[in-house]
Amino acid sequence: MAEVRAYEDTDEGTIAVVVVDGRPVLFIQAPTGGTCPNGHRYTADNIYVAESGIRRCLTCRRLAVRRHRQRKALVAARIDGREA
Numbered sequence: 001m002a003e004v005r006a007y008e009d010t011d012e013g014t015i016a017v018v019v020v021d022g023r024p025v026l027f028i029q030a031p032t033g034g035t036c037p038n039g040h041r042y043t044a045d046n047i048y049v050a051e052s053g054i055r056r057c058l059t060c061r062r063l064a065v066r067r068h069r070q071r072k073a074l075v076a077a078r079i080d081g082r083e084a
Helices: 058-079
Strands: 003-010 013-020 024-032 046-048 055-056
Touching: 046 058, 055 058
Parallel strands: none
Antiparallel strands: 003 013, 013 024, 046 055
């Protein structure tokens, strides 16, 4: 997974330096205002860059994983004939 080493909000957008295997490989500038589509702020602690180079919000990812696990447990409970 890529690591964000430098991060800065500017008037023109957000700029991030992404480092893979110790080498800077990508600069990202996005005029989105520094937030994900769900309104979570893109910060060094809340961002990862997918292999395609697209920024992803870790908060959204964690929520999606939690929802997935809850749905999976509910389906398993129904298959076993017990209520969740």
